[in-house]
């Protein structure tokens with residue numbers, strides 16, 4: 001079956017809810033960041049593959065900042081939607097919320113953006129359907145994604161350049177005031 005030329009955002013909108021069990025906790029009793037990252041990757045895949053109608057791989061992840069801890073016993077929901085499509089890539093926005101089932105208190109722990117690429121039968125990047133923006137928010141997210149991509153590309157180029165001209169001997173003075181000691185000659 002050939003994929004349609006366009007698919008609406010609502011076609012692939014996906015929610016994954018999971019109970020935070022004790023084996024997910026770190027030594028401080030809070031949920032490991034890696035557990036949340038794994039769930040985010042899973043929901044990003046489900047959402048991207050549904051839009052693409054193809055197998056997808058994760059290329060980059062933006063905006064992973066865990067601002068609030070998640071507790072054992074919380075119900076975590078990951079709300080995913082395709083925010084942007086390029087030619088073979090697409091960006092999935094994921095909002096993570098955590099609910100205390102006893103009090104009903106809900107906190108927003110983070111919002112992150114997964115860029116995925118669709119792969120065809122030949123394992124090469126495959127074109128994804130265009131995106132039908134059904135709401136004002138869909139249009140806002142698409143425009144924000146364009147800016148996010150531009151800034152990310154600019155950052156990568158500028159950082160690669162800064163790294164290529166970095167001379168340790170000349171820039172050691174920048175370590176003054178940092179919490180480190182140079183212990184080699």
Ligand SMILES: CC(C)(COP(=O)(O)OP(=O)(O)OC[C@H]1O[C@@H](n2cnc3c(N)ncnc32)[C@H](O)[C@@H]1OP(=O)(O)O)[C@@H](O)C(=O)NCCC(=O)NCCS
Pocket residue numbers: 057058059060085086087088089090115117125
């Ligand atoms: C992602 C991958 C398919 C890109 O392959 P490639 O030969 O560089 O393909 P292209 O240059 O044609 O890029 C394909 C798309 O990926 C996008 N892309 C590639 N690198 C990117 C990056 N660092 N950030 C954002 N997008 C990127 C390109 O912009 C392009 O998007 P578009 O078609 O919408 O314009 C390839 O690097 C790969 O398979 N990586 C492994 C991914 C994986 O296995 N992930 C699981 C975690 S281990």
